Amino acid sequence: MAKHTGRGLAAIEYPTGMNQNGDPSQAWIKIKPDGRVDVFSGTSDIGNGSKTIQSQIVAETLGVPYEWITYDNSNTDSSPLCTGTFASRATFVAGNAVLKAAADAKQKLLEIAGKELEIAPEDLEIVDGEVLAKGSPQKKIGVPDVAAAATWVHGELITGTGAQLNPYAAIVDPETGRVDSPPHAAISYAACAAEVEVDDETGEVRVEHLWQCFDVGRAINPTLVEGQIQGGALMGLGLAVLEECYPYYPSVEHRGSEFGSYFVPGINELPKIDTIILENPSADGPYGAKGISEMANNPQPPAIASAVFDAIGVWVTELPITPERVLRALEQKARGPRRDGKWAIFDEDLSVNTVASKDSRFRFPVGA
Amino acid sequence: MKAVGARLPRYDGVAHVTGRTQFVDDFRVPNMLWAKALRSPVDHAAIKKLDVKKAAAIKGVHAIVTWEDVPRLVYGHLEALGIPGDEPLLAKDEVRYKGQPIALVAAEDEDTAQLAVAEIQIDFDERPALFDIRKAADPDAPQAHHWGNWYPHFEAEMDVRQIRKGDIDRAFDQADTIVTGVYRPAAIEQLPLETQTALVVPEPSGRLTIYSCTQALYFSMGVVAAHLEWPLNKLKFVGGTVGGGFGGKVDTAAETVSALAALKSGLPVKWRWTREEEFLCSSTRAPWHMEIADAVTKDGWILGRRMLTLHDSGAFARFSPYGVTKHSFHHTGAYTIPNLHFDGYCVFTNRVPTTAMRGFGVTSVSFATELHVSRVAEVLGIDPFELRLKNANRIGDTSPNGIAYADPSTVPTIHAIADAIGHELPADYRTMNREARGGDLLPEHLVAQVGKVDH
Numbered sequence: 001m002a003k004h005t006g007r008g009l010a011a012i013e014y015p016t017g018m019n020q021n022g023d024p025s026q027a028w029i030k031i032k033p034d035g036r037v038d039v040f041s042g043t044s045d046i047g048n049g050s051k052t053i054q055s056q057i058v059a060e061t062l063g064v065p066y067e068w069i070t071y072d073n074s075n076t077d078s079s080p081l082c083t084g085t086f087a088s089r090a091t092f093v094a095g096n097a098v099l100k101a102a103a104d105a106k107q108k109l110l111e112i113a114g115k116e117l118e119i120a121p122e123d124l125e126i127v128d129g130e131v132l133a134k135g136s137p138q139k140k141i142g143v144p145d146v147a148a149a150a151t152w153v154h155g156e157l158i159t160g161t162g163a164q165l166n167p168y169a170a171i172v173d174p175e176t177g178r179v180d181s182p183p184h185a186a187i188s189y190a191a192c193a194a195e196v197e198v199d200d201e202t203g204e205v206r207v208e209h210l211w212q213c214f215d216v217g218r219a220i221n222p223t224l225v226e227g228q229i230q231g232g233a234l235m236g237l238g239l240a241v242l243e244e245c246y247p248y249y250p251s252v253e254h255r256g257s258e259f260g261s262y263f264v265p266g267i268n269e270l271p272k273i274d275t276i277i278l279e280n281p282s283a284d285g286p287y288g289a290k291g292i293s294e295m296a297n298n299p300q301p302p303a304i305a306s307a308v309f310d311a312i313g314v315w316v317t318e319l320p321i322t323p324e325r326v327l328r329a330l331e332q333k334a335r336g337p338r339r340d341g342k343w344a345i346f347d348e349d350l351s352v353n354t355v356a357s358k359d360s361r362f363r364f365p366v367g368a
Numbered sequence: 369m370k371a372v373g374a375r376l377p378r379y380d381g382v383a384h385v386t387g388r389t390q391f392v393d394d395f396r397v398p399n400m401l402w403a404k405a406l407r408s409p410v411d412h413a414a415i416k417k418l419d420v421k422k423a424a425a426i427k428g429v430h431a432i433v434t435w436e437d438v439p440r441l442v443y444g445h446l447e448a449l450g451i452p453g454d455e456p457l458l459a460k461d462e463v464r465y466k467g468q469p470i471a472l473v474a475a476e477d478e479d480t481a482q483l484a485v486a487e488i489q490i491d492f493d494e495r496p497a498l499f500d501i502r503k504a505a506d507p508d509a510p511q512a513h514h515w516g517n518w519y520p521h522f523e524a525e526m527d528v529r530q531i532r533k534g535d536i537d538r539a540f541d542q543a544d545t546i547v548t549g550v551y552r553p554a555a556i557e558q559l560p561l562e563t564q565t566a567l568v569v570p571e572p573s574g575r576l577t578i579y580s581c582t583q584a585l586y587f588s589m590g591v592v593a594a595h596l597e598w599p600l601n602k603l604k605f606v607g608g609t610v611g612g613g614f615g616g617k618v619d620t621a622a623e624t625v626s627a628l629a630a631l632k633s634g635l636p637v638k639w640r641w642t643r644e645e646e647f648l649c650s651s652t653r654a655p656w657h658m659e660i661a662d663a664v665t666k667d668g669w670i671l672g673r674r675m676l677t678l679h680d681s682g683a684f685a686r687f688s689p690y691g692v693t694k695h696s697f698h699h700t701g702a703y704t705i706p707n708l709h710f711d712g713y714c715v716f717t718n719r720v721p722t723t724a725m726r727g728f729g730v731t732s733v734s735f736a737t738e739l740h741v742s743r744v745a746e747v748l749g750i751d752p753f754e755l756r757l758k759n760a761n762r763i764g765d766t767s768p769n770g771i772a773y774a775d776p777s778t779v780p781t782i783h784a785i786a787d788a789i790g791h792e793l794p795a796d797y798r799t800m801n802r803e804a805r806g807g808d809l810l811p812e813h814l815v816a817q818v819g820k821v822d823h
Contacts, residue, residue, distance in 0.1 A: 008752075009752050009785065011701070011702045011778055011782050012734045012738065014727070015694075019690065019697060044582065044583050046583050046610040046612065047612055052377075052380075055379055056376060057371075057372065071379060073585075074606060075604055075605060076585050076589055076604055076605040082584070083587060084582075084586070085584065086615060087728070174522060177697070178769050178770050179770070181771075182771050183697060187774075187776065189777035189780075191782045192785065193791075221373075221376060222375055223375040232726070235726065238556070239556060244554035245555040246655070249554060249655055250655075252718075252719050255648055256647060257648050259643075276784045278781060278784060280780070282775065283775070294726045294728070297731065298727045298731050298734040301731075302734060302739040302742070305735070306739060309742065317551045318552040319735065342545050343545075343546045344546070344547045345548045346547070346549040346550070347550035352502045352676070355502040356503055357507060359507050360503075360505040362504070362505045364674075365674070366661065
């Protein structure tokens with residue numbers, strides 16, 4: 001009876017944007033008479049931070065302070081379409097839409113500024129809320145003054161619109177699954193190592209340490225990216241060792257119906273988490289960003305399950321890895337894979353070949 | 369100051385942590401009614417009788433909505449992607465899962481609405497229920513769905529999502545070892561702190577203002593418009609600030625029925641699901657069943673993969689066929705495997721329909737394939753870092769459906785983790801990179817895998 005420590009590794013990838021694409025986002029921007037910026041986007045912020053990320057993209061693109069941005073995603077009368085906040089698309093797809101809207105507004109702003117400064121718009125840039133002549137930054141006008149001039153002198157409204165649509169990638173051959181164009185906006189990658197402690201008497205698995213590296217393309221806001229990665233780690237830990245709707249799956253009986261009867265990770269389960277952000281910029285993402293929000297809970301379950309094997313020498317392939325499953329696996333430890341010629345066959349008792357009727361459509365060819 | 373790359377404060381962070389953010393349930397309007405649902409108490413049954421007269425006569429009850437009040441009863445969330453509708457907004461002549469909504473009562477308070485729900489007269493004729501997806505194709509399996517027990521409407525009306533690449537039989541012949549395993553991640557709850565909630569206000573203009581916790585304002589507006597057979601200009605969705613979604617609020621769960629109750633009563637209606645309803649009646653992440661057989665060489669090349677996936681969709685399709693397709697596209701994970709034979713089925717059961725959750729379709733396959741790769745390394749006696757690096761996606765390698773990878777990072781992310789935990793790698797593994805294959809890393813079985821990167 002003892003506690004055993006083990007480590008496991010997982011490496012994963014995940015697509016940005018809806019599978020097969022075809023998921024537009026649109027945005028528009030207007031600039032108030034004092035130069036402050038109103039962004040209208042239909043992206044729901046579900047806690048992912050898209051209000052912040054999209055505001056940062058607009059501030060960067062326009063060259064004005066973040067504090068000047070008002071972000072409005074509150075209703076469908078004023079905001080245009082966003083397909084939605086899912087599929088890791090709010091930074092990449094919707095972020096590209098606000099980037100294009102900001103670039104469009106910037107162009108109109110520079111045209112007004114050019115009239116005020118009597119300099120061609122292409123010879124101007126915007127830095128920290130001021131329009132400067134490239135190479136002669138003493139020739140300048142503040143963005144608030146440009147907006148005022150647009151309103152009161154030129155009779156113009158400075159606006160910008162933008163839309164992002166990666167075209168739908170049709171499955172041209174359903175026999176093979178071949179598609180006619182990339183079925184994703186980008187792909188992100190991650191690797192994770194887990195260290196666990198397993199008590200071979202109680203069967204309890206304690207996740208002690210997670211090391212995680214995510215290729216985010218570009219961290220628009222490193223604090224929010226770390227939040228996604230660390231929050232995702234806790235959800236992945238829940239998937240791995242705690243959570244299940246159906247304790248006797250496939251039976252539907254004895255479902256937990258309250259927080260007291262459904263186990264999610266709490267502060268007591270928080271492991272040490274090391275986060276490494278890798279930036280391999282995406283050619284098409286806003287400032288190189290990719291979407292990593294969903295995949296943040298994907299690498300921990302296999303890394304933790306591999307670490308359990310490293311600790312106690314048994315594979316638990318049903319999630320969550322409960323004490324009951326650990327103890328049952330330890331009881332059956334001697335079994336290992338069945339060898340049949342060059343085949344190493346695991347988990348036969350779980351297979352459709354064992355559970356389903358011999359006449360079932362669901363069979364899996366195993367063995368020599 | 370540069371905005372991109374800066375650790376700027378969250379736009380709405382202070383309001384969130386000081387409790388000042390307004391979520392749907394914080395909105396109250398004059399004359400607002402409260403709604404409660406009658407839900408199926410059984411897993412699978414024919415409805416023999418549904419009579420709301422007694423419930424409707426209760427003082428304080430203003431409207432009871434049933435299937436008869438829905439202009440378009442069946443609308444599939446992904447009809448635009450070719451996935452036909454299968455789920456009635458409210459049950460008509462049968463129920464297929466415990467918790468399925470049958471009627472909605474709008475009354476002056478929640479207690480009255482709940483009392484009226486209990487007074488709705490309903491009789492069931494119970495049917496056998498199907499729960500084990502592995503037995504769904506057995507000759508004596510109960511029928512869970514009118515399409516049959518698995519989804520039959522993939523492209524060309526195929527009933528299976530297939531990936532085929534290379535020559536799987538040759539790979540299995542050439543292999544030194546074949547490792548098989550079975551992987552079964554569980555259903556879990558999305559568990560947002562904000563339960564499914566909607567407030568619908570009939571406006572003097574004849575429009576409806578719908579306060580919604582949806583993850584997708586326009587998507588959900590489209591769903592409501594389809595059921596009501598209304599143009600979009602008669603609807604206004606208000607939302608955009610969501611108290612947790614994690615995928616579960618891609619389902620438009622409360623808005624449409626609440627809208628019908630508001631139209632029928634002529635008054636604003638709020639329907640907020642209880643925590644118990646959120647646990648037991650809202651959709652979950654799907655349980656999956658995955659079987660893998662990898663054909664490998666003794667020096668650690670993965671030549672081929674056979675895979676069978678059964679996805680437990682619950683009682684209706686919702687987004688499940690999309691999830692199975694996404695799953696199939698990623699069943700080689702972060703590695704390049706030249707010979708593939710994948711079959712994925714979207715299987716119906718008599719449990720709560722499953723839906724999107726963070727990592728939809730791929731969380732399952734990442735678990736299965738990564739744990740399997742660890743097992744392959746163990747069976748072969750090869751370092752799990754080295755086996756992964758050797759087979760890693762590299763620029764120009766092609767995906768299961770033939771697309772060349774533009775910027776894969778399997779190698780640098782694994783290197784970063786090896787460094788972080790102090791795992792020593794041999795020099796030839798330490799110096800690997802993500803660039804296109806060549807030399808020892810381009811064995812004969814991978815020559816045909818290298819394609820042209822298409823941005």
